Amino acid sequence: MRTQVAIIGGGPSGLLLSQLLNRAGIETVVLERQTRSYVLGRIRAGVLERGCTDLLRRAGCGARMDNEGIIHDGTNLSTVNGMFRVDFKARVGETVMVYGQTEVTQDLYAAQDAIGATIVHEAQNVALHDLTTDAPYVTYEKDGRSHRLDCDYVAGCDGFHGISRQSIPADRRTEYERVYPFGWLGVLSRTAPAAEELIYANHPRGFALASMRNPQLSRYYLQVPLSDKVEDWTDQAFWDELRRRLPAKVAEGMETGPSIEKSIAPLRSFVTEPMRWGRLFLVGDAAHIVPPTGAKGLNLAASDVHYLFEALQAAFGGDAAALDGYSDRALRRIWGAMRFSWWMTSILHRFPGQDDFDQKIQEAELYQLETLESAQAAMARNYTGLPY
Ligand code: APR
Ligand code: PHB
Numbered sequence: 001m002r003t004q005v006a007i008i009g010g011g012p013s014g015l016l017l018s019q020l021l022n023r024a025g026i027e028t029v030v031l032e033r034q035t036r037s038y039v040l041g042r043i044r045a046g047v048l049e050r051g052c053t054d055l056l057r058r059a060g061c062g063a064r065m066d067n068e069g070i071i072h073d074g075t076n077l078s079t080v081n082g083m084f085r086v087d088f089k090a091r092v093g094e095t096v097m098v099y100g101q102t103e104v105t106q107d108l109y110a111a112q113d114a115i116g117a118t119i120v121h122e123a124q125n126v127a128l129h130d131l132t133t134d135a136p137y138v139t140y141e142k143d144g145r146s147h148r149l150d151c152d153y154v155a156g157c158d159g160f161h162g163i164s165r166q167s168i169p170a171d172r173r174t175e176y177e178r179v180y181p182f183g184w185l186g187v188l189s190r191t192a193p194a195a196e197e198l199i200y201a202n203h204p205r206g207f208a209l210a211s212m213r214n215p216q217l218s219r220y221y222l223q224v225p226l227s228d229k230v231e232d233w234t235d236q237a238f239w240d241e242l243r244r245r246l247p248a249k250v251a252e253g254m255e256t257g258p259s260i261e262k263s264i265a266p267l268r269s270f271v272t273e274p275m276r277w278g279r280l281f282l283v284g285d286a287a288h289i290v291p292p293t294g295a296k297g298l299n300l301a302a303s304d305v306h307y308l309f310e311a312l313q314a315a316f317g318g319d320a321a322a323l324d325g326y327s328d329r330a331l332r333r334i335w336g337a338m339r340f341s342w343w344m345t346s347i348l349h350r351f352p353g354q355d356d357f358d359q360k361i362q363e364a365e366l367y368q369l370e371t372l373e374s375a376q377a378a379m380a381r382n383y384t385g386l387p388y
Pocket of ligand 2: 045046219294
């Protein structure tokens with residue numbers, strides 16, 4: 001089998017890149033390790049920057065998002081001194097779209113099906129070959145048979161645990177990492193959201209976040225020690241702790257109910273450089289991971305896809321040099337979002353061993369955010385999305 005771009009991974013990065021390339025007349029084959037239902041079963045953040053929503057519309061996948069997504073003009077932050085709002089629209093003229101990643105992935109699969117894109121599910125033991133030649137190829141197994149896919153380029157969209165990053169020689173990669181000393185216990189419940197917009201809470205007992213998927217589906221998070229296990233937390237214990245960490249007025253009016261999903265996720269910041277090795281280009285979580293505090297994971301995948309799509313279009317149009325700028329261009333925006341996600345995590349969580357000085361610095365950061373328009377503008381600019 002032969003194609004122009006072999007895409008490893010059928011998550012948001014791989015599907016969006018495949019959709020854009022096919023609509024531009026460039027052939028792709030997506031190789032996904034899991035079944036489609038497994039991919040669609042993942043629960044992920046759902047706050048989309050305008051750059052991401054514009055790209056989804058450009059890919060022909062924006063109709064349901066525009067119909068069902070919720071526009072937020074701002075967000076709330078709460079501390080022991082009370083709750084305040086950062087108005088994105090007033091500060092930087094931008095908004096965000098609340099629309100779950102599961103929905104985005106569903107829309108991408110539907111769009112890919114509509115154009116007859118080639119997606120191979122349950123592709124096992126994917127391996128990348130001859131990446132530094134002008135004739136790379138990919139091998140994989142499916143239904144007990146081995147397959148070879150010849151291609152012009154390979155897009156590594158296979159996430160943090162994928163094969164693509166590992167296909168770059170270790171001595172040619174520089175990896176940057178910060179592992180945070182806590183996790184997020186997340187609950188999804190068929191309950192009305194606690195507030196119209198999100199609430200990020202800095203509390204002496206730990207961070208909490210009140211988010212949502214739609215007017216009947218809420219998403220909540222609690223900072224928990226890394227030693228916690230999800231079975232340690234009954235629903236009642238979760239709701240009680242969440243009420244302790246959210247503003248009293250919000251907690252009093254909050255609707256609770258059975259969790260339909262409950263899990264603990266670790267937090268890390270990670271970047272690998274460069275994002276290119278010969279004819280292999282890394283995209284999304286394959287190259288970088290952000291703590292979810294800034295809701296940047298899917299949005300960074302979108303900007304990577306945007307840059308690589310533009311470069312591949314130019315390359316297939318005769319300008320192969322366009323690919324030379326992909327890694328540096330993507331990394332510039334990635335590090336901006338990496339910094340913001342680290343900053344949001346640093347000012348909102350309780351760190352083990354945090355002393356009184358650290359506490360006062362957090363309070364000072366949050367006070368500036370509450371009282372300085374310039375601080376709010378900087379946060380709003382980062383939260384709603386740095387320029388592409
Ligand atoms: N071969 C084929 N497919 C693979 C392999 C492999 N060796 N390893 C992983 N995959 C698949 C996974 O099953 C997954 O469906 O690659 C896909 C990678 O998808 P994501 O991990 O979602 O990464 P990405 O598409 O970059 O999307 C980033 O998704 O996980 C969230 O927080 C993340 O919001 C961010 C977004
Ligand atoms: C979510 O709704 O899952 C969500 C929202 C904002 C974040 C993180 C997660 O910063």
